[in-house]
Amino acid sequence: PSFRPAAAAALAMSGNGGNGANQLRHSMERLTAAMRELRGTSLRAWRQDFDKSSTGWVSKTEFAQACRFFGCPSDQAWTALRSGNPSGHSHANLRFHELDVEEAANVELFETVLWTKTGFDLEKAWAVLDTEGGNRSVVLMKEFQRGCRKLGFHGNAPLLFRGLTNISKRMHKEQFMYLGKLCASGPQLPNFTPELKLLRSWTMEVFGDIANLLLRIPMVANYQGGWAQNLEPWELPDFAGQLQVLEYPGDIKETTWQVAECRSGGPGQTHDGYWTSGISAFNLISALCGLHC
Numbered sequence: 312p313s314f315r316p317a318a319a320a321a322l323a324m325s326g327n328g329g330n331g332a333n334q335l336r337h338s339m340e341r342l343t344a345a346m347r348e349l350r351g352t353s354l355r356a357w358r359q360d361f362d363k364s365s366t367g368w369v370s371k372t373e374f375a376q377a378c379r380f381f382g383c384p385s386d387q388a389w390t391a392l393r394s395g396n397p398s399g400h401s402h403a404n405l406r407f408h409e410l411d412v413e414e415a416a417n418v419e420l421f422e423t424v425l426w427t428k429t430g431f432d433l434e435k436a437w438a439v440l441d442t443e444g445g446n447r448s449v450v451l452m453k454e455f456q457r458g459c460r461k462l463g464f465h466g467n468a469p470l471l472f473r474g475l476t477n478i479s480k481r482m483h484k485e486q487f488m489y490l491g492k493l494c495a496s497g498p499q500l501p502n503f504t505p506e507l508k509l510l511r512s513w514t515m516e517v518f519g520d521i522a523n524l525l526l527r528i529p530m531v532a533n534y535q536g537g538w539a540q541n542l543e544p545w546e547l548p549d550f551a552g553q554l555q556v557l558e559y560p561g562d563i564k565e566t567t568w569q570v571a572e573c574r575s576g577g578p579g580q581t582h583d584g585y586w587t588s589g590i591s592a593f594n595l596i597s598a599l600c601g602l603h604c
Contacts, residue, residue: 354474
């Protein structure tokens with residue numbers, strides 16, 4: 312799924328915003344540079360200095376305290392980050408993917424792999440990372456990298472490892488489990504309606520992972536090494552028909568409508584009760600990951 316952090320508008324501002332925009336951008340660049348300089352990665356700094364309670368988000372007060380530690384003014388940085396907040400509230404809590412766009416994109420890529428391969432079951436993912444098969448509570452960097460390749464992750468595994476650990480030699484299981492709080496599309500999000508929860512659990516139970524469902528419908532072809540060729544989107548009645556062929560146990564019409572809404576701006580209804588826009592692999596993956604527009 313595409314990465315669209317709330318801070319993108321503030322960070323991407325150029326001449327249109329004048330000196331104010333440049334000051335905000337400079338403030339953010341200064342903060343993230345300080346985080347990387349002191350802790351090695353922004354994610355490690357986020358864990359150790361911002362999200363000390365491991366909730367996955369920080370308040371304005373917590374953000375200000377961390378900014379003081381890094382010697383950066385918090386007011387300008389907070390304004391920059393909140394300018395694109397979808398809630399419209401300047402006091403809304405902050406998540407990591409709003410703070411460092413580049414590093415968060417690597418986290419999101421791993422998150423997508425976890426959804427595709429394990430349904431974001433972190434216990435299953437840890438079992439893959441524990442390449443020695445000993446049900447251990449610690450993995451080393453090389454083991455983590457091998458496990459990431461086995462999962463089909465082609466991002467920056469060493470960067471992710473360093474971000475989730477306090478030292479760069481070993482990762483404890485509880486540190487890996489922090490992804491459940493960190494990732495913005497965890498199963499606790501309200502985007503998971505009862506229909507989409509059923510679709511997700513059915514996908515993992517019957518097909519093992521999202522990729523196999525995409526191949527069976529089919530919505531992708533030539534799946535290999537984490538990459539696949541996207542096929543043409545399905546018309547909604549045809550997609551519903553495929554779910555019926557696959558003996559999907561839920562409300563097929565309602566599920567089809569909700570999948571069509573994901574990352575699409577909403578379908579246009581026709582006289583027969585179905586919709587004009589098609590359903591692509593992107594729509595289905597977004598629905599299974601709880602990523603709505």
